[in-house]
Amino acid sequence: MDHRAELLVLLRQRLENLLDAMPAVQVGDVRSVHQARVATRRLREALPVLRKSLDAHAIDRARLRVRRMTRALGPVRELDVALGNLDDYANRGVASARAISRVRQSIVQERLRRRRAMLGEITPGKVERLRRELSAVGSGPRVGGRPGAIRDAVHGVERRAKRLEEAIDAAGSLYDADRLHAVRIAAKKLRYAMEIERELKRSRVTSRIRQLKNLQDLLGHVHDLHVLGEHVRGLQIDATGTDRRLADDLESLIAAIEQDCRKEHAVYMGRRESILKLCANPTLTEPRPSAVA
Numbered sequence: 001m002d003h004r005a006e007l008l009v010l011l012r013q014r015l016e017n018l019l020d021a022m023p024a025v026q027v028g029d030v031r032s033v034h035q036a037r038v039a040t041r042r043l044r045e046a047l048p049v050l051r052k053s054l055d056a057h058a059i060d061r062a063r064l065r066v067r068r069m070t071r072a073l074g075p076v077r078e079l080d081v082a083l084g085n086l087d088d089y090a091n092r093g094v095a096s097a098r099a100i101s102r103v104r105q106s107i108v109q110e111r112l113r114r115r116r117a118m119l120g121e122i123t124p125g126k127v128e129r130l131r132r133e134l135s136a137v138g139s140g141p142r143v144g145g146r147p148g149a150i151r152d153a154v155h156g157v158e159r160r161a162k163r164l165e166e167a168i169d170a171a172g173s174l175y176d177a178d179r180l181h182a183v184r185i186a187a188k189k190l191r192y193a194m195e196i197e198r199e200l201k202r203s204r205v206t207s208r209i210r211q212l213k214n215l216q217d218l219l220g221h222v223h224d225l226h227v228l229g230e231h232v233r234g235l236q237i238d239a240t241g242t243d244r245r246l247a248d249d250l251e252s253l254i255a256a257i258e259q260d261c262r263k264e265h266a267v268y269m270g271r272r273e274s275i276l277k278l279c280a281n282p283t284l285t286e287p288r289p290s291a292v293a
Contacts, residue, residue, distance in 0.1 A: 007053050007149055008137075010199055014043040015134050018066075022127050025073070026119065030080045036122075037073040040066050045192035049152050054137040062133045065126070072121035079111040082228040094256040099249035103232055110231075153197040154283050160190035161282035168276060175265045177226040183268075184219035187212050187275070190282065197283065208278055215268075215275055222264045229257040 018039035024032035044066050051059040083104065090100045164186035171179040191212035198205060236250035 006200065007050055010046060010196065011050055011054075011134060011137070014039065014046050015131065018043055018069075019127065019131060022122060025122060026124070028115070033073055033077050033080060037070060037077050040070040040073065041188065042192050042195070044070065045156075045189060046196055049149060049156060049196055050137070052152060053149060058133050058137045062130055062137075065130050065133070068121050069126075069130075072118040075114040076111060076118050078224065078227050079107055079114060081224045082107050082231060083111075085224060085228050089253060089256060092256070095253040096249040099246060099253060102246065103228075103235060103250070103253070106235055107231060150197070150200050153193070153200050156193045157190065157197050157282050160186070160193045161279040164190050165276060165279040168272060168279075173269060175262055177222065177261065180219055180265065180268070181223045181226075184216055184223060187215045187219070190279075191216060194282065208282070211274070211278060215271060218264060218268055218271075222261050222268070225257050225261050225264075229254055229261070232257070 018036060021032045021036035021039060025036045044063060047059050047063045047066070086100060086103055086107065089095065090097070164183070167179070167183045167186040171183050191209055194209050194212070197203075198209065232250055232253050236247050236254060239247040239250060241247075
């Protein structure tokens, strides 16, 4: 398989994952919203590597389209998770049934609004246009010479590792939800870049990718709790002065959420140094002889 075919396989796999999830997303399937969002992020990370060897103009157009899809899917996904986390707190009995019901009602209403916006960005026509654009890049103009696909992927990994290191340094040691979210995003992008490098090198190395996935999951949970907490806080402010009992119950829920966030932050601090070591040496093993040059 030549270098061009290798890149087209990489593109096709990521595109198919996105297309497979879209029909269920359009009818409201919660799990598929998550799968589609992940697929858009993986596709976005791959496109810069592909554009040097395939049709750069088509790749750039598609990248903007996929970016809009990611942004439309994100808020719906966050609210889906918020509802699940709210159920967990309800089961723990940290707030009254009335307070939990009020938060759930508010999140459901917000999700309906966000879902309408999402559906406007992932219409069947727009999804089909993306499929056509990316399916056509294989017949687009060729770049002279043999492109260094692996070299570009390695450079992408090194760049993402540097950004993760910077995000970790900026986050410091004190709990700050926004800065931790920046660490999470940087870790996610590095993980997806390493997956591309791994595929192009045909490497079997997975430990560092798994380490980033664990960090991403940990900080993702912190972010999801923070999103729920901010939603509850808005309701609590509205209830203060008009419904003291509801405001107090919502404050109890906020306190429980903040306590859980800080526990997760302590776990993150325990992993911080190992992630910084990974950032210092992020690239995978050399390719086997049959891999792309």
